[in-house]
Amino acid sequence: MILIMIFPLFFLSLTSCQTQKVAEDNEQLSREERIVIRFSHIVGEKTPKGMAARKFASLVKEKSNGFVEVQVFPNGYLYKDGEEIDALLRGDIQMIAPATAKISSYVPEWQAIDLPFAFQDTDEVHEYLEGNVGNKLLNELERKGFYPLGMWENGFKQMTNTSKPLVKPEDFRGLRFRIMPSEIIRQQFLELKAELQTNSFNEVYQLLEKNKIDGQENTYSNIVSKGIHSQQKYMTVSNHGYLGYVVLLKKEFWDKLPEDIQQILQESIEEVTAWEKTMARKLNDESLQELKNCGCVEIHYLSEEEKQLWEEALKPIYQRFTNRFGAEYIKQLPRNKEAEH
Ligand code: SIN
Secondary structure (H helix, E strand, C coil): CCECCCCCCHHHHCCHHHHHHHHHHHHCCCCCCCEEEEEECCCCCCCHHHHHHHHHHHHHHHHCCCCEEEEEECCCCCCCHHHHHHHHHHCCCCEECCEHHHHCCCCHHHHHHHCCCCCCCHHHHHHHHHCHHHHHHHHHHHHCCEEEEEEEEEEEEEEEECCCCCCCHHHHCCCEEEECCCHHHHHHHHHCCCEEEECCHHHHHHHHHCCCCCEEEECHHHHHHCCHHHHCCEEEEEEEEEEEEEEEEEHHHHHHCCHHHHHHHHHHHHHHHHHHHHHHHHHHHHHHHHHHHHCCCEEEECCHHHHHHHHHHHCHHHHHHHHHHCCHHHHCCHHHHHHHC
């Protein structure tokens, strides 16, 4: 339940001596008197999102002198993948950070982020999201009742499976993959003639263990944090898709927050986001190292020629996307903008 009391916030503008005193007093506040923000997410704590969520909670606590308490629930303990967005809109939780693919059922244009090989690196993703297209995508979320507080990232996805090295597009034929719930991701695997099923992230390990699926796509840090590699024989470093997150609150909840609290949340997210980008890169580098060292997966690095074959096989998706959402989302991709000049 949302526990907000519009408690007088005069302490936030007190002199430092007074602030010190109030800070002590705030520690004595009952749960009913504080603002409690329940932040539910589905990944482990030692992941970019997991670590960013904890840092955000501690920054908010510090900046509000304990008046705002962000309670973080990782690993889908409170709500699973398919449940957390509805729980946010119902007001059962106040904050989530789903993968962009997962909000595409509310704003389908977000599928642009999952277009195959759309971005070469994270800088390109940032450029795209900071431009017109990014603004449009964020505005659409507001129209659907969300307040997008910020964007966090994980990194690029790689392919893993139990059967064979995935080198050519034909290698996917008939293999069973778990995917995130996203039409554009579904289309990618269908183009590759794979079989697919949509499951929550926390089910992937067991599905692999019980041989209900052959493979999956994810970032190094997600693969390692869930031990997915221990159930897989092959990994192709393809960097075919970006995995990023939108940090969301319900707009109605946000609008009711006092302005100084909104400012604290905004400042905290900006600080955490800058830190999160570096930390995500580091965690993914460390996880790749672990995958190399474990001796459990055979790693294939997609060559430029092989990548071109994959891109060619997945090309029809771009036309379908254009037909449905317009050419602007494709034209604004940094690689296409460069080609224009
Ligand atoms: C996440 O990073 O939030 C989960 C990604 C997935 O569902 O594969």
